[in-house]
Amino acid sequence: MTDSPAGAAGRTDEMDIAELTRFRRDLHRIPELDFDLPETTAYVERVLGALSCEVSRPCRSCVCAHFDVGGTGCTAIRSDMDALPVTERTGLPFASEHPGRMHACGHDAHMAMALAASRWVDRTVRREQGALPRNVLFVFQPAEETTGGAKTVCESGVFERYGVDRIFGFHVWPDLPAGTVASRPGPLLARSSEVTASFTGRSAHIARYREGRDALGAAARFAVGAKWLSRKLEQEEPCTLRFGRMEAGTVRNAVAGSARVEGSLRVFSDAMFDRACAELDAVARTAAGEEGCEVELGFSEGYPPVVNDPALFELVRGALPRLEEVPEPLLIAEDFSFYQRHLPGVFLLLGTGTGTPLHADTFDLDERVLLRGLEAYRRLLTTE
Numbered sequence: 001m002t003d004s005p006a007g008a009a010g011r012t013d014e015m016d017i018a019e020l021t022r023f024r025r026d027l028h029r030i031p032e033l034d035f036d037l038p039e040t041t042a043y044v045e046r047v048l049g050a051l052s053c054e055v056s057r058p059c060r061s062c063v064c065a066h067f068d069v070g071g072t073g074c075t076a077i078r079s080d081m082d083a084l085p086v087t088e089r090t091g092l093p094f095a096s097e098h099p100g101r102m103h104a105c106g107h108d109a110h111m112a113m114a115l116a117a118s119r120w121v122d123r124t125v126r127r128e129q130g131a132l133p134r135n136v137l138f139v140f141q142p143a144e145e146t147t148g149g150a151k152t153v154c155e156s157g158v159f160e161r162y163g164v165d166r167i168f169g170f171h172v173w174p175d176l177p178a179g180t181v182a183s184r185p186g187p188l189l190a191r192s193s194e195v196t197a198s199f200t201g202r203s204a205h206i207a208r209y210r211e212g213r214d215a216l217g218a219a220a221r222f223a224v225g226a227k228w229l230s231r232k233l234e235q236e237e238p239c240t241l242r243f244g245r246m247e248a249g250t251v252r253n254a255v256a257g258s259a260r261v262e263g264s265l266r267v268f269s270d271a272m273f274d275r276a277c278a279e280l281d282a283v284a285r286t287a288a289g290e291e292g293c294e295v296e297l298g299f300s301e302g303y304p305p306v307v308n309d310p311a312l313f314e315l316v317r318g319a320l321p322r323l324e325e326v327p328e329p330l331l332i333a334e335d336f337s338f339y340q341r342h343l344p345g346v347f348l349l350l351g352t353g354t355g356t357p358l359h360a361d362t363f364d365l366d367e368r369v370l371l372r373g374l375e376a377y378r379r380l381l382t383t384e
Helices: 005-028 038-049 107-127 149-155 158-162 206-211 215-234 270-290 310-319 336-342 367-381
Strands: 054-056 063-067 074-080 135-141 164-173 181-183 186-189 191-200 240-248 258-267 294-299 306-308 345-351
Touching: 005 038, 005 107, 005 367, 038 054, 038 063, 038 107, 038 135, 063 107, 074 107, 074 336, 074 367, 107 135, 107 164, 107 367, 135 149, 135 158, 149 336, 158 164, 164 336, 164 367, 181 367, 191 215, 191 240, 191 270, 215 240, 215 258, 215 270, 258 270, 270 294, 306 310, 306 336, 306 345, 310 345, 310 367, 336 345, 345 367
Parallel strands: 074 135, 074 164, 164 345
Antiparallel strands: 054 063, 063 135, 181 345, 186 306, 191 258, 191 294, 240 258
């Protein structure tokens, strides 16, 4: 007796969801941080080691699997592996076994989709030589949440070694309906830079305030000026400049001799970043000068903006007929951007429909949504 196509498809989905669930829950139990991923990399290598691929570690705490199918060109699939320093409060039977650490950003789900896709590639090429038009490289990277492990992967030369000419990646997204796959051409996610303004004045008792140089006053002027600057820049292109922490002085009845203001700048182009930095520097110096203070303004390197290659995005649009378009760029950051500065890439969002935000200690998802991500990977890997 032969199965109907619908029956076969149903059983395939059941097999896929069982595999995705097993991978995701196994990995959810063993969250690790930054580059310190011994259990996670061992798990990933065990799965990949049983497949017809070349497994390598091109740089610290990175695992890659290359499938040479005799194709032209090579497509890379990226997954991040690190977790967050969060104490899990989901109460799930497969909750974190590592106190103070949790896969609260869905990287366990990303790994599950990539591992399931690698097993699908293995089955496909074993069944029929030439079934895939392009070679495939799976990249499991460290330190997305901290120092940008993607940059280290790019510097390793692994993409040149295997002739990779395009890369795709996913992030689960609670604000989208469950199973929705979405993205947009051009800017998708922001460049993030931490901003610190340090003001130095002269402390004096408030009874002799004229002898002081008010660092707190300068910091307050700066914070207000920065808000007006942000509003002006936002009229020209999406960006945000906000400060969330200020620290100044030692006692209430003395002019503050020092003050520090900390915030974040998020933009979608290098030109806007350079302009925002220059204009914020002018605001800081004006504020300091009005109070007779000195100022140091610093910007962290951060991650570049995630900008989807327009030509590759059109290929993705053709391969994924149910792809939805994100109406405007999002003000979060992701180190997938380093890959896109190295080679053409498209980053995709996969809706979980949970509403619980990423990084929350109660974050969870229904593994059935991962079927859509796996389906998208299959379609992209069969596209020339």
